[in-house]
Amino acid sequence: MNELDLAMSFVEDVKKKTSIDDVRDQFARTITAFGFKSYLIAGVPLPGERLDDYHMASGLPLSWFERYMQENYVGEDPVVKRLRSSAQPFVWRDTLNDRTTNELGTKIMNEAHEHGLGDGFCVPIHGADGFQAGVSLGAPDVDLSERHRGALHLISIYVHNQIRELLMRNRVELPSVRLTPRELECLKWTSAGKTSWEISKILNISQHTVDWYLGSLGRKLGAVNRTQAVAEGFRRGFLH
Amino acid sequence: MACVIEGHKAHFYRDELEKIYRLRHQVFVDERGWKDLWKPDGREIDQFDTESAVHIAAFRNGEAAGCARLLPTVGPHLLTDVYPWLCERGPIPRGPHIIEWGRHCVAKAWRDGGQPSRVGAELILGVLEYCLPRGITECTGESDPVWISGFLQLGFDVDPLGLPEVIDDGPVVAVKMTFSDKTLETTRSVVGIPHSVLEPDREEMPVGELRLQH
Numbered sequence: 424m425n426e427l428d429l430a431m432s433f434v435e436d437v438k439k440k441t442s443i444d445d446v447r448d449q450f451a452r453t454i455t456a457f458g459f460k461s462y463l464i465a466g467v468p469l470p471g472e473r474l475d476d477y478h479m480a481s482g483l484p485l486s487w488f489e490r491y492m493q494e495n496y497v498g499e500d501p502v503v504k505r506l507r508s509s510a511q512p513f514v515w516r517d518t519l520n521d522r523t524t525n526e527l528g529t530k531i532m533n534e535a536h537e538h539g540l541g542d543g544f545c546v547p548i549h550g551a552d553g554f555q556a557g558v559s560l561g562a563p564d565v566d567l568s569e570r571h572r573g574a575l576h577l578i579s580i581y582v583h584n585q586i587r588e589l590l591m592r593n594r595v596e597l598p599s600v601r602l603t604p605r606e607l608e609c610l611k612w613t614s615a616g617k618t619s620w621e622i623s624k625i626l627n628i629s630q631h632t633v634d635w636y637l638g639s640l641g642r643k644l645g646a647v648n649r650t651q652a653v654a655e656g657f658r659r660g661f662l663h
Numbered sequence: 664m665a666c667v668i669e670g671h672k673a674h675f676y677r678d679e680l681e682k683i684y685r686l687r688h689q690v691f692v693d694e695r696g697w698k699d700l701w702k703p704d705g706r707e708i709d710q711f712d713t714e715s716a717v718h719i720a721a722f723r724n725g726e727a728a729g730c731a732r733l734l735p736t737v738g739p740h741l742l743t744d745v746y747p748w749l750c751e752r753g754p755i756p757r758g759p760h761i762i763e764w765g766r767h768c769v770a771k772a773w774r775d776g777g778q779p780s781r782v783g784a785e786l787i788l789g790v791l792e793y794c795l796p797r798g799i800t801e802c803t804g805e806s807d808p809v810w811i812s813g814f815l816q817l818g819f820d821v822d823p824l825g826l827p828e829v830i831d832d833g834p835v836v837a838v839k840m841t842f843s844d845k846t847l848e849t850t851r852s853v854v855g856i857p858h859s860v861l862e863p864d865r866e867e868m869p870v871g872e873l874r875l876q877h
Binding site: 426427430431434510511547548549550551552569570573574576577580583584587614615616650651653654656657658662663 | 751752807808809811812813814815816817822823825826827828829834836848851852853854855857858
């Protein structure tokens, strides 16, 4: 198969996978055809945060993965720094010239080399709600044509999305919340764009009471404002 | 709020269209440097801005804050007439239920530094609200691949039609997106806008109310 067929059949097949292990198997097989044997898929931690909570799937040499986590290398990894500011895919070694790359960053890259990851290709992912993630592929060395870069770009976008969806699907059930009929009415009118004053006129109760219901349902839904309460209301099925 | 401007009703919306063409020039020519689109009068208009084009636009304080253009795929449109080679696999998807979604932009002042903006969300919802009642359930487009993840998350089914190619210094991939009422529901929930964003059609309003808009 050429790079076009590899990318198109990956995109088509990965959407049908229902287990993360199946997604990982198919991904590992596909990137092998492009010369890569290692990968890491993860959200991008904010500066100062650890990788643990952002990790989604990995196929790195275990010795390197353990060392990377133990030393908390994510904070100074030049690839992670580039991920925060770049929307376009890049080759690992190009980050060595980045202004933000320091001595420790260079050391991390050298250590990766010792674990068989001489270079790599990294695809930044930007979500609709502002989340950032990256799909990073490692190999002894990297020499990609424009076509291969394009194919790996698409493959990375779709592997990330499928794993994200499966992780969401498998997430533990949300703690159940019960809203009173009045709270539910207030939530519905809020979602229709009505103010507390307008809702008080519609339901023929005082504005103070409306605010009280909104405060109560907000606490139950764990929301800090009305927009978030409405979003939570949709997510938990109170609104349709 | 977003409004729909159908090309054949342009006479109702002269001011708005003027502002849309100027916004497009600012974003695509001045910012992104697509020199081929440069116009001496600063209004980015091309051969596809005809009576068949439909503009979805969001206005803030009387200025165009964002816009998008929908073209019927049964008529002339970019993928078939300008970038056919981007569709490497099979025939270019065309039909009465497929539109081409392009010239999508948000004015610099209304972008939200990496975060998807409220204006951008209104445009996407506006496109869905315009298309779904008309039986339009698919669209094609040429886009930077970086947008695919976001649209997947909003509940669109996105299929690439070929590999990304570098055009004007940036990667562009042709895609087909399929959407439904479920997509509208998912998008509303992700962006936190639970209600309709479309303004009523101006032609259907009493003439006396026209001046009150914007």
